[in-house]
Amino acid sequence: MWIIWALLAALSAALVVVLTKAGLKNVDSSLAFAIQAVLILAITWMVVLFQGNFSEVKSIEKNAWIFLIAAGIFTTLSTLFSYKALSSGPASYVVTIERLSLVVAIVLSVIFLKEKLTWQLVVGGVVMVSGAILIALSEPGD
Structure with missing residues (x-):
């Protein structure tokens, strides 16, 4: 649920x-x-x-x-x-950078809440950071 x-x-x-x-x-x-x-x-x-x-x-x-x-x-x-x-x-750029909070939340959850770090979380986090960098470095409208 x-x-x-x-x-x-x-x-x-x-x-x-x-x-x-x-x-x-x-x-x-x-x-x-x-x-x-x-x-x-x-x-x-x-x-x-x-x-x-x-x-x-x-x-x-x-x-x-x-x-x-x-x-x-x-x-x-x-x-x-x-x-x-x-x-x-631009909203699409702002929200992309802002949602890097997801990666920070994963790291903080592993450190402070002792949640298990899996390869899927690592790969997903790397993909999110890579996507945010790609979008942040692109020109609006491209």
Whole structure:
């Protein structure tokens, strides 16, 4: 079931890039994210309330709070940086470079989460980095 959620996340992320790029015309990138963040906050809390998970907040452990808050900070920074890049660069180029985060996530997962590094992950990471370099070095429109 995780693969369906991952594919839906990928589709949603792609739509975010395209819709954000279209919406950034004559709008400051930080303001655009602030507008979207209000919706993110409202929709996410509505889902939590609908699912009946709000009472679980008090059972979250201290370490989990620290990790979740840190992840929230980095999510915010990542999105602010991404929107700034989208405001001045072509979406297809920006998202290609930005998605090098996948390779960094693989490395960090192996180091900190002790996930197994397989030859498929290595080859896939090399292909992603190679593709990003190829796209970054090409001229827009080529």
